Amino acid sequence: MLKLDLVKISGVEVLPLVEGGKGISISTGETCGAWASAGGVGTFSAVNADSYDENGKIIPQIYRGRSRLERRQELIDYAVAGGIAQAKIARERSNGKGRIHMNVLWEMGACEEILFRILEGAKGCVHAIVCGAGMPYNLGEIASQFGVYYYPIVSSARAFSALFRRSFKKARDFLGGVVYEDPWLAGGHNGLSNAEDPLKPLNPYLRLVELRKTMDNFSLQTTPIIIAGGVWWLSEWEDYVDNKELGLTAFQFGTRSILTTECPVAKTWQPKLMSLKKGDVKLTPLSPTGFYSSAIGNKMLTDLLELQDRQVDIVEDSPLKIIASGREVSIDVSRSEEVNSWIKNGFSAAMSTPSQTVIFATPEQSKRILSDQRSCCGCLSACRFSSWCQNGGSLGKIPDPRSFCIQKSLQAAAHGGDLDASLIFAGHSAYRFGEDPFYANNFIPTTQQLVDRIMTGY
Ligand SMILES: Cc1cc2nc3c(=O)[nH]c(=O)nc-3n(C[C@H](O)[C@H](O)[C@H](O)COP(=O)(O)O)c2cc1C
Ligand code: SF4
Numbered sequence: 001m002l003k004l005d006l007v008k009i010s011g012v013e014v015l016p017l018v019e020g021g022k023g024i025s026i027s028t029g030e031t032c033g034a035w036a037s038a039g040g041v042g043t044f045s046a047v048n049a050d051s052y053d054e055n056g057k058i059i060p061q062i063y064r065g066r067s068r069l070e071r072r073q074e075l076i077d078y079a080v081a082g083g084i085a086q087a088k089i090a091r092e093r094s095n096g097k098g099r100i101h102m103n104v105l106w107e108m109g110a111c112e113e114i115l116f117r118i119l120e121g122a123k124g125c126v127h128a129i130v131c132g133a134g135m136p137y138n139l140g141e142i143a144s145q146f147g148v149y150y151y152p153i154v155s156s157a158r159a160f161s162a163l164f165r166r167s168f169k170k171a172r173d174f175l176g177g178v179v180y181e182d183p184w185l186a187g188g189h190n191g192l193s194n195a196e197d198p199l200k201p202l203n204p205y206l207r208l209v210e211l212r213k214t215m216d217n218f219s220l221q222t223t224p225i226i227i228a229g230g231v232w233w234l235s236e237w238e239d240y241v242d243n244k245e246l247g248l249t250a251f252q253f254g255t256r257s258i259l260t261t262e263c264p265v266a267k268t269w270q271p272k273l274m275s276l277k278k279g280d281v282k283l284t285p286l287s288p289t290g291f292y293s294s295a296i297g298n299k300m301l302t303d304l305l306e307l308q309d310r311q312v313d314i315v316e317d318s319p320l321k322i323i324a325s326g327r328e329v330s331i332d333v334s335r336s337e338e339v340n341s342w343i344k345n346g347f348s349a350a351m352s353t354p355s356q357t358v359i360f361a362t363p364e365q366s367k368r369i370l371s372d373q374r375s376c377c378g379c380l381s382a383c384r385f386s387s388w389c390q391n392g393g394s395l396g397k398i399p400d401p402r403s404f405c406i407q408k409s410l411q412a413a414a415h416g417g418d419l420d421a422s423l424i425f426a427g428h429s430a431y432r433f434g435e436d437p438f439y440a441n442n443f444i445p446t447t448q449q450l451v452d453r454i455m456t457g458y
Helices: 029-038 068-093 111-121 139-146 156-165 167-175 204-217 234-240 267-274 299-309 333-346 363-374 406-414 431-435 437-442 447-455
Strands: 006-011 010-013 017-019 039-043 099-105 128-132 149-154 180-181 189-190 225-228 249-251 280-282 292-296 311-315 321-324 328-329 347-351 358-363
Touching: 006 249, 017 029, 017 321, 017 447, 029 039, 029 068, 029 099, 029 267, 029 447, 039 068, 068 099, 068 111, 068 311, 099 111, 111 139, 128 139, 139 149, 139 167, 149 167, 156 167, 156 204, 180 204, 204 225, 204 234, 204 363, 234 249, 267 431, 267 437, 280 299, 299 311, 299 358, 311 328, 311 333, 328 333, 333 358, 358 363
Parallel strands: 017 039, 017 249, 039 099, 099 128, 128 149, 149 180, 180 225, 225 249
Antiparallel strands: 006 010, 189 292, 280 292, 311 358, 321 328, 347 358
């Protein structure tokens, strides 16, 4: 049995084991309440979470509005109802134990309004807000208004320093901890900076030491760092516990916590997760948010990567002219052989991109892309796929067909859609499900069983 001290998180002493928040509808009130009830920290996702009708059935998020703005309002209302529903379930299931954290994406559409309305509607249920994907400068202020803690998710000391200097210092009493999410290991969106190479992972220990030094400089010695990304067996992380250079630490389990009986996708995702081999999770820049993200390399991702490969530059003038997105453009004549072979093989629909290039899709792909862009409901603050921007309605660029509607794709992954055609976020250690004897014979543990197992070091 590993010796793990309790750590004060969001005001109480708990096991230093944290459920990674997972949208859409992967970490829920049920999973969060179960982690809290097991003595740790549960995290439900408040990103377009499910709400339920009077019979306890999930209310499908169907959009009836004719304009994007009308659909966006529907989305906000769904998100608020879902967040409140999940917070209340978490509270009930936790039996008053552990802590209940709520995860949001700073770059989700109307993030601040949604946070306000959920915290208002679920008063007393949520102990903290955990927020990543972007620079959540207003997070501390919002949390302190509601008397709850906040946890920024960062991937470098530099990002934390910028946040603290500019705003968190004014709300330091409510800063519960800092989540360090390793950008080369963690599932979901990843905080790689422009200067970092997706193919050259850096040592997480050194990055954590740097983060701790930065926090010490701000007199945050007693504020825990929650380590996320690639955490599986704690026996492999013994050097990160009781370590003077790192100070107080806790561990976050994002991918591993998917396979629990409380998680709504455990059964449907299990065959895929169990079959993964090392390297099957891909770190790509395809998300419409503009961030890198880590997901299972299924048909959907492969199709998108191939779409990028069937791409040529638009040039000022050339004898090779085609109709792309309804407009005649000249393209690089040196690529004519490739272009002809793509068209011959069915990729005959040319679509313009905002990078002055043209991609070649099948007519079905092109139809789906255009239809997804048209039915956008503004789920992000800015989306390169539809060119939606919540400030002013448009990014002022043409929509980018090389990305996809993440809202539609994540909703499908969580609600019984085709797993080969949806985005399945996963961390780079997900292949370990198939190797870890704990999951032999397709065993799915309860959260309590998983927490007990983690406490043994394995
Ligand atoms: C399916 C899935 C969905 C995720 N969604 C979110 C999310 O909505 N917000 C967030 O902050 N992190 C999200 N994450 C990241 C996790 O919270 C966690 O930090 C990360 O998975 C840790 O790395 P690991 O996967 O190696 O355990 C997601 C991860 C997965 C696997
Ligand atoms: S197109 Fe972009 S902003 Fe619109 S719903 Fe899809 S992911 Fe969200």
